[in-house]
Amino acid sequence: MKTNILLIGSGGREHALARAIAESPSAGMLYALPGNPGILKTFQHVNARVEDFNSISQFCKQFAIDLVVVGPEQPLADGLADRLILEGINVFGPISAAAKLESSKDFAKAMMLKYKVPTAAYRTFTASQYDEAHRYIDGHTLPIVLKADGLAAGKGVIIAENHFDAHNALNEMFSGLFGNAGNRVVIEEFLRGEEASIFAITDGTDYFLTPASQDHKRQFDNDEGKNTGGMGAFAPAPIVTKSVLQKVEERVIKPLLEGMQKEGTPFIGCLYCGLMIENDEPSVVEFNVRFGDPETQAVLELLEGDFAKLLYTAATGKIDRNAVKVIENTFSTCVVLASGGYPDDYEKGFEITGIEDAINSGANVYHAGTKSETGMILTNGGRVLGVTAKGDSLAESIANVYDAVSHIVFYNMINRKDIGFKGLKFF
Ligand code: AMP
Ligand code: GLY
Numbered sequence: 001m002k003t004n005i006l007l008i009g010s011g012g013r014e015h016a017l018a019r020a021i022a023e024s025p026s027a028g029m030l031y032a033l034p035g036n037p038g039i040l041k042t043f044q045h046v047n048a049r050v051e052d053f054n055s056i057s058q059f060c061k062q063f064a065i066d067l068v069v070v071g072p073e074q075p076l077a078d079g080l081a082d083r084l085i086l087e088g089i090n091v092f093g094p095i096s097a098a099a100k101l102e103s104s105k106d107f108a109k110a111m112m113l114k115y116k117v118p119t120a121a122y123r124t125f126t127a128s129q130y131d132e133a134h135r136y137i138d139g140h141t142l143p144i145v146l147k148a149d150g151l152a153a154g155k156g157v158i159i160a161e162n163h164f165d166a167h168n169a170l171n172e173m174f175s176g177l178f179g180n181a182g183n184r185v186v187i188e189e190f191l192r193g194e195e196a197s198i199f200a201i202t203d204g205t206d207y208f209l210t211p212a213s214q215d216h217k218r219q220f221d222n223d224e225g226k227n228t229g230g231m232g233a234f235a236p237a238p239i240v241t242k243s244v245l246q247k248v249e250e251r252v253i254k255p256l257l258e259g260m261q262k263e264g265t266p267f268i269g270c271l272y273c274g275l276m277i278e279n280d281e282p283s284v285v286e287f288n289v290r291f292g293d294p295e296t297q298a299v300l301e302l303l304e305g306d307f308a309k310l311l312y313t314a315a316t317g318k319i320d321r322n323a324v325k326v327i328e329n330t331f332s333t334c335v336v337l338a339s340g341g342y343p344d345d346y347e348k349g350f351e352i353t354g355i356e357d358a359i360n361s362g363a364n365v366y367h368a369g370t371k372s373e374t375g376m377i378l379t380n381g382g383r384v385l386g387v388t389a390k391g392d393s394l395a396e397s398i399a400n401v402y403d404a405v406s407h408i409v410f411y412n413m414i415n416r417k418d419i420g421f422k423g424l425k426f427f
Pocket of ligand 2: 215229230288291292293294295
């Protein structure tokens with residue numbers, strides 16, 4: 001059976017999803033809303049707004065869409081899956097009540113507490129508990145982690161090194177710095193260790209695990225500078241040993257999926273487990289309800305088979321875990337090329353050259369913030385491209401990706417030079 005697919009989103013993650021879908025034997029007609037110049041090489045553009053659920057639903061019916069794959073979290077939190085499922089349309093991505101695992105940090109923490117998933121100790125406060133929250137901070141060990149409850153585009157987490165900063169951060173959150181997201185604040189223990197992410201592609205009960213990966217969230221080499229959406233990633237992450245993986249399955253994924261079922265809101269889609277690992281012991285830092293960006297660009301390179309079938313079977317009740325297979329003894333590294341200034345202000349509209357040369361060197365170049373104009377590809381965002389290359393070892397995939405990166409030029413281009421290095425100590 002051929003599956004007609006509508007992909008929602010426009011970032012590097014969606015381009016990686018698009019490549020894997022387009023290369024799937026079961027892929028039928030492929031559409032993207034809105035897509036980007038990379039995605040639109042193989043997908044047809046759909047001219048509608050992501051917020052316009054009516055138009056999306058009409059489009060799906062008119063064009064016999066068998067599966068909608070939702071890339072970003074916002075439409076899931078807003079109920080896009082609920083609406084489409086109500087109309088009989090299959091969706092890869094959770095309903096709004098299950099998307100709360102990402103859209104409410106308090107909900108995620110409460111689920112973890114209830115279903116005994118290892119995570120940092122915490123308490124949640126609303127603005128009306130102002131005095132109590134400040135007293136809680138006074139008695140808290142350092143550093144103190146404060147999280148705005150709602151979606152804050154990755155910016156709602158503050159790690160305070162002293163009590164003064166923690167009090168200030170709390171005041172900022174309560175006073176609306178992160179909008180409504182900060183009406184409730186989770187205050188939690190600081191976890192030590194190294195971070196890694198694991199994606200479970202799930203039908204709500206059964207799941208397929210992609211290779212574990214590590215993101216590089218800070219702006220500069222050696223994990224210095226500001227937090228960004230992610231400056232690069234590699235997979236598989238050697239810090240996720242067999243024993244860590246087993247613990248994550250037994251202590252995190254299985255109890256959480258069962259818990260979501262028990263609550264009457266089964267989780268269907270990609271459960272992103274953001275972990276902190278110390279001495280082989282994993283603890284959950286966060287859940288996301290969609291694929292990670294830029295981890296997906298690295299991770300999907302390591303799958304072969306029918307990715308579209310994996311997503312379709314997950315969305316329609318019984319995941320076919322044999323639809324894809326992990327390519328063994330291969331590593332993949334993704335380096336994000338960003339506009340100078342990112343994650344703060346940056347200029348855009350500059351011509352990008354060398355993409356074809358990078359591809360000819362054996363890499364995949366995923367578009368994130370680009371636009372196509374009069375035959376040229378121009379920069380159009382903070383994170384512009386995600387260059388991804390494989391190798392038989394982590395070191396080789398790193399060498400291959402930086403070779404590919406060397407072909408690409410645009411004005412004010414910045415990128416980290418040490419993506420993947422943190423994995424080398426394991427070899
Ligand atoms: P989040 O938005 O929950 O992913 O948090 C953003 C980043 O803050 C994470 O990727 C971690 O690097 C860091 N972080 C969040 N919570 C904690 C914690 N409890 N302990 C240490 N680091 C944390
Ligand atoms: N790479 C982190 C995220 O997608 O949230």
